[in-house]
Amino acid sequence: MLIAARVAPVxxxxxxxxxxxxxxTEPFHAAKAIATLDYVSAGRAGVxxxxxxxxxxxxxxxxxxxxxxxxxxxxLRDRDDPAVRELTAGLFDEATDYVEVMRRLWDSWxxxxxxxxxxxxxxxxxxxxxYIDFAGDYFSVKGPSITPRPPQGQPVVSAxxxxxxxxxxxxxxxxxxFVTPRDAGGARDLVAEVRAAQAAAGRAExxxxxxxxxxxxxxxxxxxxxxxxxxxxxxxxxxxVSDAAVFTGTPGQLADLLQDWxxxxxxxxxxxxxxxxxxxxxxxxxxxxxxxxxxxxxxxxAAGTLRGLLGLxxxxxxxxxxxRSSS
Amino acid sequence: MTTPRKQIHLAAHFPxxxxxxxxxxxxxGSHIExxxxxxxxxxAERAKFDFLFLAEGLxxxxxxxxxxxxxxxxxxxxxxxxxxxxxxTDRLGLxxxxxxxxxxxxxxxxxxxxxxHLSGGRAAWNVVTSWDAFTGENFRRGGFLPQxxxxxxxRTFLQTAWELFDSWRGDExxxxxxxxxxxxxxxxxxxxxxxxxxxxxxxxxVPRSPQGRPVIFQAGDSEEGREFAASSADAIxxxxxxxxxxxxxxxxVKGRLARYGRSPDQLLILPAATFVLGDTDADAQELAREVxxxxxxxxxxxxxxxxxxxxxxSGYDPDGPxxxxxxxxxxxxxxxxxxSVRMHRDPLAIAAQWRARAExxxxxxxxxxxxxxxxxxxxxxxxxVADAINTLVQADASDxxxxxxxxxxxxxxxxxxxxxxxxxxxxxxxxDYKGSTLREHLGLAPLPAGTAAGREAAS
Numbered sequence: 001m002l003i004a005a006r007v008a009p010v011x012x013x014x015x016x017x018x019x020x021x022x023x024x025t026e027p028f029h030a031a032k033a034i035a036t037l038d039y040v041s042a043g044r045a046g047v048x049x050x051x052x053x054x055x056x057x058x059x060x061x062x063x064x065x066x067x068x069x070x071x072x073x074x075x076l077r078d079r080d081d082p083a084v085r086e087l088t089a090g091l092f093d094e095a096t097d098y099v100e101v102m103r104r105l106w107d108s109w110x111x112x113x114x115x116x117x118x119x120x121x122x123x124x125x126x127x128x129x130x131y132i133d134f135a136g137d138y139f140s141v142k143g144p145s146i147t148p149r150p151p152q153g154q155p156v157v158s159a160x161x162x163x164x165x166x167x168x169x170x171x172x173x174x175x176x177x178f179v180t181p182r183d184a185g186g187a188r189d190l191v192a193e194v195r196a197a198q199a200a201a202g203r204a205e206x207x208x209x210x211x212x213x214x215x216x217x218x219x220x221x222x223x224x225x226x227x228x229x230x231x232x233x234x235x236x237x238x239x240x241v242s243d244a245a246v247f248t249g250t251p252g253q254l255a256d257l258l259q260d261w262x263x264x265x266x267x268x269x270x271x272x273x274x275x276x277x278x279x280x281x282x283x284x285x286x287x288x289x290x291x292x293x294x295x296x297x298x299x300x301x302a303a304g305t306l307r308g309l310l311g312l313x314x315x316x317x318x319x320x321x322x323x324r325s326s327s
Numbered sequence: 328m329t330t331p332r333k334q335i336h337l338a339a340h341f342p343x344x345x346x347x348x349x350x351x352x353x354x355x356g357s358h359i360e361x362x363x364x365x366x367x368x369x370x371a372e373r374a375k376f377d378f379l380f381l382a383e384g385l386x387x388x389x390x391x392x393x394x395x396x397x398x399x400x401x402x403x404x405x406x407x408x409x410x411x412x413x414x415x416t417d418r419l420g421l422x423x424x425x426x427x428x429x430x431x432x433x434x435x436x437x438x439x440x441x442x443x444h445l446s447g448g449r450a451a452w453n454v455v456t457s458w459d460a461f462t463g464e465n466f467r468r469g470g471f472l473p474q475x476x477x478x479x480x481x482r483t484f485l486q487t488a489w490e491l492f493d494s495w496r497g498d499e500x501x502x503x504x505x506x507x508x509x510x511x512x513x514x515x516x517x518x519x520x521x522x523x524x525x526x527x528x529x530x531x532x533v534p535r536s537p538q539g540r541p542v543i544f545q546a547g548d549s550e551e552g553r554e555f556a557a558s559s560a561d562a563i564x565x566x567x568x569x570x571x572x573x574x575x576x577x578x579x580v581k582g583r584l585a586r587y588g589r590s591p592d593q594l595l596i597l598p599a600a601t602f603v604l605g606d607t608d609a610d611a612q613e614l615a616r617e618v619x620x621x622x623x624x625x626x627x628x629x630x631x632x633x634x635x636x637x638x639x640x641s642g643y644d645p646d647g648p649x650x651x652x653x654x655x656x657x658x659x660x661x662x663x664x665x666x667s668v669r670m671h672r673d674p675l676a677i678a679a680q681w682r683a684r685a686e687x688x689x690x691x692x693x694x695x696x697x698x699x700x701x702x703x704x705x706x707x708x709x710x711x712v713a714d715a716i717n718t719l720v721q722a723d724a725s726d727x728x729x730x731x732x733x734x735x736x737x738x739x740x741x742x743x744x745x746x747x748x749x750x751x752x753x754x755x756x757x758x759d760y761k762g763s764t765l766r767e768h769l770g771l772a773p774l775p776a777g778t779a780a781g782r783e784a785a786s
Contacts, residue, residue, distance in 0.1 A: 001406070002445055009414040032404040040408065057529075120626075121627065123398060129400075142386075148359055
């Protein structure tokens with residue numbers, strides 16, 4: 001969060017999505033922090049909501065117990081274990097409530113609530129501020145936010161989905177879902193899963209992007225790229241694995257793969273550079289020009305906000321009466 | 328040789344949500360856009376101020392059961408703005424108010440350690456406490472704290488945070504590519520803390536920051552607050568800005584330090600102060616009167632009166648006399664989310680004083696409220712204000728001031744241009760930063776390396 005804020009004034013176009021651990025943090029704090037990131041970045045803020053089922057993270061807060069000790073994020077994919085199912089269902093329901101609270105808090109001020117009316121001495125029109133009065137199974141929050149509605153209205157909400165339960169969160173609550181397919185077929189299945197969850201949540205008409213996660217090691221040729229990864233594996237004494245697929249190859253080969261997976265239904269990709277800064281530079285200097293050559297990636301920013309870059313309009317405020325103007 | 332004179336410390340307070348700000352002034356800008364924060368911070372840094380200060384309140388204030396609408400309302404998240412300001416300033420300290428009741432030590436420590444890294448050692452934490460269920464309604468943990476337990480929680484909160492800051496000694500990261508060793512000690516950051524308020528353990532993920540920990544400020548004025556400051560704070564943000572009041576407070580708080588094995592220079596006393604400048608003293612006095620009149624509108628005067636009276640007084644004429652009825656001495660229910668309400672400890676006695684003052688001066692409600700609600704601390708031509716500030720500091724009424732402009736964001740510009748050079752000429756204010764961290768600006772000794780105190784308990 002603070003890193004995103006620190007880089008906001010030194011960048012102009014790129015979106016910034018810090019992670020928020022919804023299991024342990026206060027939705028009121030998170031909502032105003034993301035709203036403020038939207039102010040300091042002039043409309044480029046988003047958030048990735050993350051559930052934590054690990055007992056070691058719970059111990060940092062000491063506020064609640066996680067029912068099963070030593071359950072790691074990775075184990076959450078073990079859908080056959082009833083304990084995992086019960087735990088994840090509860091944690092992800094809580095995450096859904098958390099996003100709902102953030103969204104209500106972002107809307108808790110109408111856009112034109114600040115009036116500075118010298119005649120009546122009023123700085124705000126308090127009829128345009130709203131209690132959110134959220135009461136759920138996990139927490140309740142009164143509102144309104146202490147921070148006015150952010151420039152984008154609703155900053156972009158994203159989540160990573162490894163299985164049906166997180167996909168349901170994406171379908172219900174997110175603007176962007178990250179998935180971790182192993183191949184084009186996997187990408188197709190995951191997109192279908194998100195779309196089904198989206199339809200089940202009654203959001204079939206909403207824009208919801210599904211982005212594929214990929215760890216990348218790039219090289220001049222395929223052997224060089226594989227050699228770079230192998231050298232690190234040898235050094236570590238074990239093969240590097242990730243929740244996402246690990247790609248080794250040339251920028252051209254990566255461009256082929258991305259376009260192939262895009263045909264499977266993904267809107268785009270979240271690339272995780274294998275080595276920073278080397279692979280980040282290979283992405284920006286090798287992959288990006290290659291995709292641009294193929295007409296598959298922008299050559300200039302066409303919008304000033306992150307929502308704009310993602311083709312998301314500026315949403316109406318849920319609390320503003322129909323017909324009341326929202327700038 | 329004359330005795331070396333005390334160096335003055337100055338800070339800029341981005342105005343909070345109260346009637347200091349004359350928002351109706353055409354020069355008054357946004358209180359939420361980042362450009363306003365950047366403007367004030369750059370002005371403060373240009374003037375070589377010690378730090379910029381942000382207040383925080385976690386629920387919008389209400390009066391008569393409605394959101395209070397006469398003052399500036401709405402502000403950004405403290406950590407987020409300070410981290411962004413770190414990108415547009417190089418030396419200025421960045422001080423944020425963070426509540427110890429509605430946060431957890433692990434995340435606050437993580438955020439301050441991060442801010443200290445991101446700013447190169449410029450973070451400060453104004454530790455505030457609250458207990459009210461009203462604010463608690465915005466939080467998942469609710470308003471659970473008995474009022475008398477709030478300082479105890481604050482103390483243990485701070486102690487717990489210190490253990491986290493100290494869980495890294497500061498020399499563990501070697502990142503040696505040849506040997507493949509990143510950390511000399513894989514246990515770096517381990518902690519375990521257990522007391523009545525917090526039972527936490529694990530590994531703190533932020534390596535030791537440039538200052539070791541943020542500079543600690545305290546703002547409370549109660550007996551418990553003063554004691555808390557004497558035991559734990561590096562600076563105290565007081566309300567006592569006049570000579571006698573300031574000297575008494577200064578002597579009292581500095582006198583408490585020895586009990587904690589601390590010396591007087593380890594705790595700075597920094598009162599909040601407002602100012603109005605003019606080309607001549609008479610101009611400034613005239614301008615100050617106008618500002619006071621704008622700060623206290625008729626509606627605002629009635630609202631202030633209600634806060635003492637603890638009654639709905641909306642039927643009274645602000646240009647008429649004070650109410651005949653007495654304040655309701657019961658629990659104050661008229662205004663919520665406002666710290667100053669709790670300072671009216673004997674409303675009947677204060678009301679009697681106000682009546683006497685109004686009768687003696689033939690003052691209306693509005694005129695009286697203008698009189699009794701803090702006139703500007705420094706009013707005059709630049710030389711007058713510079714002398715007044717210097718006199719108070721040299722007389723041990725304070726170590727400096729936290730200045731609150733009444734116009735956002737440009738209200739400090741004139742002070743920076745006209746008063747600061749005079750203080751520099753008198754040799755009592757820096758002409759450039761000598762160090763890079765806030766501790767250095769404040770003349771506080773560097774902290775020893777982390778003790779990794781949690782290590783033993785955690786292993």
